Amino acid sequence: MCGIVGYTGPKEAYPVIIKGLKRLEYRGYDSAGIALLDGSLKVYKKKGRVSDLEDEVVGKDLHGHTGIGHTRWATHGEPSDANAHPHRSSTGKLAMIHNGIIENYAQLKKDLINKGYQFKSDTDTEVLLNFIEEIKENNHCGLEEAVRVALKRVTGAYVILLIDAEEPDTIIAARKGSPLVIGIGKGEHFLGSDASPMLEYTKEVVYVNDYELAIVRPDELILKNLGNEKITPYVQKLDIELAAIEKSGYDHFMLKEIFEQPQTIFDCLRGRLDTLGGTITMSGIQQYADQIMKANRIVMIACGTSWHAGLVAEYIFEELCRINVEVEYASEFRYRNPVIQPGDVIIAISQSGETADTLVAIENAKAKGAIILGVVNVVGSSIARASHGGAYTHAGPEIGVASTKAFTAQLAVLTMIALKIAHDKGTIDQDRYMRLLAELAEVPSKVEKVLKTKDKIRDLAEKYKDARDFLYLGRGFNFPVALEGALKLKEISYIHAEGYPAAEMKHGPIALVDENLPVVVVATKDTYHHKVVSNIQEIKARKGKVIALITEGDTATAALCDDVIIVPEADEILAPMISVVPLQLLAYYTGVAKGYDVDKPRNLAKSVTVE
Numbered sequence: 156m157c158g159i160v161g162y163t164g165p166k167e168a169y170p171v172i173i174k175g176l177k178r179l180e181y182r183g184y185d186s187a188g189i190a191l192l193d194g195s196l197k198v199y200k201k202k203g204r205v206s207d208l209e210d211e212v213v214g215k216d217l218h219g220h221t222g223i224g225h226t227r228w229a230t231h232g233e234p235s236d237a238n239a240h241p242h243r244s245s246t247g248k249l250a251m252i253h254n255g256i257i258e259n260y261a262q263l264k265k266d267l268i269n270k271g272y273q274f275k276s277d278t279d280t281e282v283l284l285n286f287i288e289e290i291k292e293n294n295h296c297g298l299e300e301a302v303r304v305a306l307k308r309v310t311g312a313y314v315i316l317l318i319d320a321e322e323p324d325t326i327i328a329a330r331k332g333s334p335l336v337i338g339i340g341k342g343e344h345f346l347g348s349d350a351s352p353m354l355e356y357t358k359e360v361v362y363v364n365d366y367e368l369a370i371v372r373p374d375e376l377i378l379k380n381l382g383n384e385k386i387t388p389y390v391q392k393l394d395i396e397l398a399a400i401e402k403s404g405y406d407h408f409m410l411k412e413i414f415e416q417p418q419t420i421f422d423c424l425r426g427r428l429d430t431l432g433g434t435i436t437m438s439g440i441q442q443y444a445d446q447i448m449k450a451n452r453i454v455m456i457a458c459g460t461s462w463h464a465g466l467v468a469e470y471i472f473e474e475l476c477r478i479n480v481e482v483e484y485a486s487e488f489r490y491r492n493p494v495i496q497p498g499d500v501i502i503a504i505s506q507s508g509e510t511a512d513t514l515v516a517i518e519n520a521k522a523k524g525a526i527i528l529g530v531v532n533v534v535g536s537s538i539a540r541a542s543h544g545g546a547y548t549h550a551g552p553e554i555g556v557a558s559t560k561a562f563t564a565q566l567a568v569l570t571m572i573a574l575k576i577a578h579d580k581g582t583i584d585q586d587r588y589m590r591l592l593a594e595l596a597e598v599p600s601k602v603e604k605v606l607k608t609k610d611k612i613r614d615l616a617e618k619y620k621d622a623r624d625f626l627y628l629g630r631g632f633n634f635p636v637a638l639e640g641a642l643k644l645k646e647i648s649y650i651h652a653e654g655y656p657a658a659e660m661k662h663g664p665i666a667l668v669d670e671n672l673p674v675v676v677v678a679t680k681d682t683y684h685h686k687v688v689s690n691i692q693e694i695k696a697r698k699g700k701v702i703a704l705i706t707e708g709d710t711a712t713a714a715l716c717d718d719v720i721i722v723p724e725a726d727e728i729l730a731p732m733i734s735v736v737p738l739q740l741l742a743y744y745t746g747v748a749k750g751y752d753v754d755k756p757r758n759l760a761k762s763v764t765v766e
């Protein structure tokens with residue numbers, strides 16, 4: 156949460172930083188601000204979007220070849236001009252931006268107030284900044300030294316970027332628990348929460364690790380640990396093109412990402428799935444295949460949509476591999492004292508690879524001896540690096556706050572892992588294995604077919620957009636799809652929606668059913684189909700409105716429902732990758748019909764890097 160950008164080099168910093176902030180706005184959009192070094196230090200900041208900051212600075216002096224910028228997701232202190240970053244230190248010489256939470260800020264603030272410091276904001280960031288300045292003044296040291304000393308006394312998570320009016324061309328950066336990428340240009344350096352602000356300038360990047368501090372100048376990048384020892388930066392090549400982070404003619408990133416799914420699922424399968432040879436090749440899994448096969452249990456750890464992918468995987472792994480699977484919310488798992496036994500395998504699922512709860516949960520499990528496999532989208536992210544092995548989902552940058560293509564790519568990866576293990580372990584017969592491999596390869600074209608029903612789904616969104624509540628029902632492999640459909644609708648349209656296993660409806664939610672309640676039922680042809688049809692009848696008997704996802708040709712179920720969305724037939728193991736797509740579209744078009752900014756839903760941020 157919060158996006159940070161920095162630049163130092165021969166260019167004017169302002170345009171580089173503003174463009175970078177727009178790309179990082181998915182990380183938070185409560186306020187935006189920029190600090191520029193040009194002999195003196197200038198700070199401009201504004202509540203609202205980056206575009207509000209642009210309006211604010213019209214006519215102002217925006218010169219400077221070194222600068223830092225921030226787009227905020229508020230934690231300490233309401234969204235306001237005063238709480239916007241960058242913050243200025245008491246003397247006015249330092250400016251700092253921060254992504255994360257300083258947990259011991261209250262004590263630090265008390266100490267500073269006792270020493271006469273005054274604060275202009277409610278943020279933990281301003282406290283850390285003045286703490287750094289106090290050390291700098293008292294120790295008569297440079298900014299780098301002051302930051303290092305301060306960070307040893309700080310608890311919490313942070314990425315910080317600082318500039319000092321007395322140290323031209325220099326940005327000091329440090330991280331613990333939040334992401335920081337440094338792009339290396341010719342005589343210039345770029346800093347960002349991810350690589351998107353630097354894509355058109357360089358493909359060479361360094362992912363800074365926890366407890367590392369960077370001294371960044373146009374011609375120089377020095378990386379150190381908090382013990383002041385130099386570290387050789389590990390330079391990596393970026394594999395992302397600019398087009399991947401642009402809307403490419405779509406109204407919203409969310410719509411673009413929904414429509415990218417045939418390609419992203421294909422990319423995820425490419426080079427891994429060999430339908431003729433009957434093999435699945437995943438090098439990051441291969442070396443742990445033996446441990447997975449012998450695992451007493453697999454624990455899936457994730458949050459939000461990624462947690463729903465874990466739930467689908469639970470059904471798939473238990474069915475195909477006959478291994479006990481548990482699916483845990485990372486935020487709960489990290490604070491329990493979970494029993495980790497020898498032979499337990501943890502699969503961490505995350506689009507961003509930066510979700511704080513998931514990261515800490517796997518670090519805890521790792522410390523207890525578990526093998527950690529990451530199913531992660533963002534290459535080089537913290538969770539990917541903290542895992543022993545795993546597989547990238549190759550879905551490309553996901554910018555819409557509501558996760559869509561990451562989910563289907565996660566399912567594709569998890570299905571391949573399950574198929575591979577089942578085959579190696581002998582818990583699937585060869586015919587079924589070969590048939591599933593062939594059908595998996597057909598998923599992209601089936602998703603393509605679903606996308607062609609978009610106009611119908613847009614009409615349904617228009618028809619039901621004024622409903623106060625929605626219920627989503629599904630069973631078996633499609634129960635998590637119901638949860639995911641409800642989450643998407645909540646996030647994007649702010650309509651209250653609940654997902655339930657269809658059979659659980661009778662244990663409570665049926666009390667909600669009346670002529671005003673739309674119930675979205677995933678009723679595709681699978682093992683549970685006839686039971687789900689009974690649930691539809693129960694809803695209709697109580698005058699509920701049923702919008703059902705049905706398999707093509709299923710006229711009998713269609714006749715029972717108010718509205719239907721037709722999806723191609725698929726094996727039930729693979730069906731969630733297809734049935735979730737109309738639910739993504741339904742949420743998208745409902746949000747649009749209600750006039751909301753679906754790419755930046757209120758109160759949310761793309762990457763939850765705080766608890």
Ligand code: M6R
Pocket residue numbers: 458459460461504505506507508509510513556557558559646759761762763
């Ligand atoms: O990056 P992650 O997959 O770890 O993120 C997990 C959740 O924060 C994320 O899925 C969130 O629920 C999305 N807003 C859902 O659309």
